[in-house]
Amino acid sequence: MKLDSRPTTTAIILLVLTLRTGFSLGQQSVFTGSQQEVNIKSFLSDICDNNSSLMNAMVKSLGTEYIDRNLHHLCTEGTNGLLIWIPAENSVNIPDLNSKLPYIGRAAASEDFSGYCTYHPSNGTCSNEHGDLSTPLMILGEKYPERYELRDTTYKKWTNSTLLGSPVLAYATLKNREISYKYVDQDISYLADTRIEHRLPATVIPGLPLAIYRGKVQAYQAITGETYYNRVFKTINAIRYMSPYTLVNVTVIGTEERDYREFRAKLVIVYSDEEGLNWSRVLTSIEGATIETSLTNTRVQYGLVVNSKDESQLPSGAVPSSEAPHTDHQYPGRPVMAKSENIHIHINEVELGKVYPGFRPFAIGAAIILFSVLGIALIDITRRVCRNRRAKRLNLGKYKYVNAS
DSSP states (O other): OOOOOHHHHHHHHHHHHHHHHHHHHHHHGGGTTOEEOOOHHHHHHHHOOTTSGGGGSEEEEOSTTOOOEEHHHHHHHOOSSEEEEEEGGGGGGSTTOOTTSOEEEEETTOOSGGGEEEEETTTTEEEETTEEEOSOEEEEEEEOOSEEEEEEEEEOSOOEEEEEEOOEEEEEEEEEOOSSOOEEEEEEEEEEEEEEEEEOOTTSOTTSEEEEEETTEEEEEEETTSOEEEEEEEEEEEEEEOOTTEEEEEEEEEEEEEEEEEEEEEEEEEOOOOTTOSOSEEEEEEEEEEEEEEEEEEEEEEEEEEESSOGGGSOTTOOOOSSOOOOSSOOTTSOOOOOSSOOOOOOOHHHHHTSSTTHHHHHHHHHHHHHHHHHHHHHHHHHHHHHHHHHHHTTOGGGTTSSOO
8 A cells, every 4th residue: 555645744744844833933022012112311311219128139231242230231341232021921931031031021001110129030020119010011131232333434524544564475586498588477365354343332242243335336245343364365567677697586575564544424323123123223323433454565576586497407508607696688799589478567457546545635636727727728718709700790899990991
């Protein structure tokens, strides 16, 4: 007998989907009926009393990377997230709720200090100096953001640049092994390391993902409070006129600078998107600074040219010069043949723009002024010619008595 397993498989799939849906609804039911504490400063000024028994009560953290802390920590350190009042009946769905610890609660309909109490999850009671509260209760929770977005960044006009030094990026050796070669060129790869540190307000929690946007496109992903590293391999071309059977050591050196730039930007604080709640994203205007360390100029330095072989190792017909190796294009007594390969020199656009920092804006400004003056002069000349022709045609001005009898 052949059994059909399709109904069993379908039942299993439906069971898994039902469990997942129930778990998702259970997670979301934590925030059903929750209320956000809008005026946090006013709330802390009312509840932060060193003589109160609430100072040892806990504030439930709603972030997986953070632990619960008592009210004393909240009063002294403040909060970088959101304060949310959660219905006490939903406490069974709050993840990692320690039933042995007391938490801060209040009556659902009360917003004054007399309504705050110490909530005990073990028996579901909330008590203060006035006794136990039997009305619907709320538990105080602290919800931390999941990530940040930095948008609409506008840098200030001036940049403070500091020259750090000239690090050695790579080594290479150029060798001319052929008699007919007039020059030798070689591509040298080096590591261009850029480091960017964002100085953000103290309210930004370190260690969370930070997305940097340029326009509407995300440029790169960083971590708040940490340095962002961007490592790219680049290529520079070393070319040298060399005598046959000579070599020269080459060093690639760059100029490392540190730029400090202040900016204004929009900081988007992203919380977990809970359905039906309106505090998943918060937009604030901030001021900060970036410290960018990068290479502004890369160049090649050549060492002394030396013979690569002695006289006994040279092939027949090749007689080395008794003089010191030379690097010009003249070879006495020997015809010069062009190298078959084309010269290829790689010039990076970033390096080309930073050969003389600040030159490009001045050049653009001078070009605008020059063409503006030329344009005004041409317009004035055209206007004068047209005016003289019209006066001559109508016998006006200095042409009035020219054709008079």
